[in-house]
Amino acid sequence: xxxxxxxxxxxxxxxxxxxxxxxxxxxxxxxxxxxxxxxxxxxxxxxxxxxxxxxxxxxxxxxxxxxxxxxxxxxxxxxxxxxxxxxxxxxxxxxxxxxxxxxxx
Amino acid sequence: xxxxxxxxxxxxxxxxxxxxxxxxxxxxxxxxxxxxxxxxxxxxxxxxxxxxxxxxxxxxxxxxxxxxxxxxxxxxxxxxxxxxxxxxxxxxxxxxxxxxxxxxxxxxxxxxxxxxxxxxxx
Numbered sequence: 705x706x707x708x709x710x711x712x713x714x715x716x717x718x719x720x721x722x723x724x725x726x727x728x729x730x731x732x733x734x735x736x737x738x739x740x741x742x743x744x745x746x747x748x749x750x751x752x753x754x755x756x757x758x759x760x761x762x763x764x765x766x767x768x769x770x771x772x773x774x775x776x777x778x779x780x781x782x783x784x785x786x787x788x789x790x791x792x793x794x795x796x797x798x799x800x801x802x803x804x805x806x807x808x809x
Numbered sequence: 810x811x812x813x814x815x816x817x818x819x820x821x822x823x824x825x826x827x828x829x830x831x832x833x834x835x836x837x838x839x840x841x842x843x844x845x846x847x848x849x850x851x852x853x854x855x856x857x858x859x860x861x862x863x864x865x866x867x868x869x870x871x872x873x874x875x876x877x878x879x880x881x882x883x884x885x886x887x888x889x890x891x892x893x894x895x896x897x898x899x900x901x902x903x904x905x906x907x908x909x910x911x912x913x914x915x916x917x918x919x920x921x922x923x924x925x926x927x928x929x930x931x
Contacts, residue, residue, distance in 0.1 A: 803853075
């Protein structure tokens, strides 16, 4: 059974800085089925990235995804105040599976 | 515009049942796979169940298999989650979510409802 481990658990940065969030899988996963979501307090998750590198509709280009195999990264190039939230990676193998989340504060 | 609206949550005693509904608007449910995803208070996201676009295939997380049933009424554009033998650990906000691509099961979700809270006291 695949396990997704996100790091760090909490990332403390300031607006304007660059954020790098990691998602590591316990075994190789297809990039096709790797996604990232943003969740703000009291809201439903929002799809940011799918297929490891493709931005979802309406997602600003400061968000980018990269990686393959077991290591995937979500990068936010210049943080805006509205970017402070929890981020989850997710893969779809035999069934969808989420990482435990990274809180960006 | 695409909208998903869940209902049916509430407080239910352990061992009892509850049925959640998710009404879809702005698209035809019959074209999309649909999922239920839950989030316990203060915790992360946990996938619960999947229904293919035509209802021909259903999958469940091990934690709910044999207790929960996902179903759909495509003409009514409504997705359901029948939850039986509820436990305290089923306490969560339950979201319905739409597959990104129509007629596919790629396992990621482009639209989510706002969720409905299910509380099972311990």
